[in-house]
Amino acid sequence: MATLKRDKGLDNTLKVMREGYLYTSNQRERLNTNVFETRALGGKSYVVLNGKEAAELFYDNDKIERQGTLPKRVVNTLFGKGAIHTTTGKQHIDRKALFMSLMTEGNLEYVREITRNFWMANTERMERMDEVNVYRESIILLTRVGTRWAGVQAPESEIEQIATDMDIMIDSFKGLGGAFKGYRASKAARKRVEDWLEDQVIKTRKGEIHPPKGTALYEFSRWTDYEGNQMDSRLCAIDLMNTFRPLIAINRFIAYGVLALHKHPEAVEKMKTVKDYPYMFSQEVRRFFPFVPFLPGKTKVEVEVDGVTLPADQLLVLDVYGTTHDPKLWDNPNEFNPERFLTWDGSPFDLIPQGGGDYWTNHRCAGEWITVIIMEETFKYFANKIVYDVPEQDMDVDLNSIPGYVNSGMVISNVRENVDRS
Template structure:
């Protein structure tokens, strides 16, 4: 057995928060190794990198998700005991519910609702001196997601709900006021969504039987029991919140378009092929998820290293997306790299890897790609605008991150 390189530290939790996204990859480079040990929150952790590591990481005979996600993240971003924390039959059963909502018809319905919201906001924008794109897109995504899900949303509460969904996301890499705001936002959102679930179950609200609201509200677990109101609330939020979070990617798409205007005409092509390449490169190039965690289910050996049962293991997501062994000149923004891309489920993992149906890969990845393509289509084909001087810098030591100005656009006109 080989000795795993080990960071000599009492605890690296504060350093992780200070360094942000590059934390794992930086140490992989320092150790010249795709595996090393460190300590986080008082616990020894093994960190791994690379497609082979990802394939092992998503092997459910070797790893489990139970006990891997810290409670602070569950209390803000994910909700407690949701699908992301489950394993085996229970996970497959719950995941199947999510996957049933990822059909082509369902995604098209979501796109239609988002299209309505985009058009309404464009009408508003042409009469405004400037718009903070990141903030308004949160509202567009919230409107689209709720209309798709069958969740009633009053016009007067759109901004608050969108901000609360975003605050939950914004809290995952923080231990300061952002974390506090995320917890408060989750409390408000769970109270709101829980009330809607209760209305459905008391037959006071009658959503379409194919709607996400109806399907989640009347979902039964593997024991044949109706999900508790609390659990149904968590899972319905797990459908809505990630759609609102696409606003991060839309802001980065606008930033990429501003920095690379040479791609504008190709993005306007009606077949949309280049638009998908551009979207994939945005997902690779700009930071979204720093790493993912799982615990060793059964002891095993891999790569000359021994993994003990219960050990927490982190997969270096950010580092893999910027690894020159996987991506030619990864420091460059090059959508063309996806023209003939033949990747596996284990090398391009901006939202996690593995197989969709049975594994832990993000069920909403298809939605993310299609909603991003639609957003990009509006930016290049439906409006013209200017990008005034502003601070477009994004910090890698902030998780999650986004352009600091929120991407301000002005002089907006319809095309």
């Protein structure tokens, strides 16, 4: 029986924050092991798992649960109290089915259409700007896309504030359960958005507003659980937000993708000529760049990992970034290579930037299909529909920072429509 190795220290939270996405990989290399124990978030014992087999275990609902494992501050600011991310068992499956009911062919095609149209309509605005910060511009545009897709009424005069509040909430992951600058601002941002959405849920139920059938606002406002109970209006607002908040977080992937187009100019031409290249490029952006660093869970029963026996109630961490950069799973994982997805088998346990496992029964993001669609249409727009300059700036991506960013936000200038007038 193998011995569980440990990163020594009474509480390694500060080390995790200092080393960021590389903490888990650094410790595996130092300890020469694929699984190790660390202490964090007040000295709690966590066992860190990495790789495809670890992901298969992590998403086995008979052996692992997620309820109660997310840091309270992250729940309070990012997901919301009572959100689907905090549920388990029959309750989780019941509410997950509601989320998945939105993933119809029509809804997926609609998000593709509005993404394409909103970017084209935004061209004139960007042409008037001296510089466009892609990170910031994307979160505003994606707020328009997300709210329209969800059937939510978002006045144009409030779009930038809503976008800012969403960004503040998404950024709150950096807290990892401890005190961090901006926690109060994150809670205030969440309250503003929850208040706004709860008001729309209540008005929908009263028949004062009429969102289209099939939209998130329509379906969530009318849904009842397996016992026939309607969701509390506040909880309904929280889960409603969780249908489109992840779409707004795609602004990070968009900034990464525009950076990749700049660093790999051959990709611009392939975007126009190679079948399925926008899909492959989008998947490689999701694999290559830092998004979610790791995810928490807890053993329900005694399990064995790499020859190490773990008891029931052992807290776990699945190393998401390490798995998407595991050389056992990906050839030359630190090389940006969209063509690797020509032969990818579609496994739900290796490409896990938004979680893994089954969409219906696990905590894999229900909006992952929409994420890829939005990315495809966005990168086709930047490659085919506009031309622009890239001024000198800090385009590094700091892997020691959680969450990750292009340091400059990825700035472009002199944007103009790409029209062949010959």
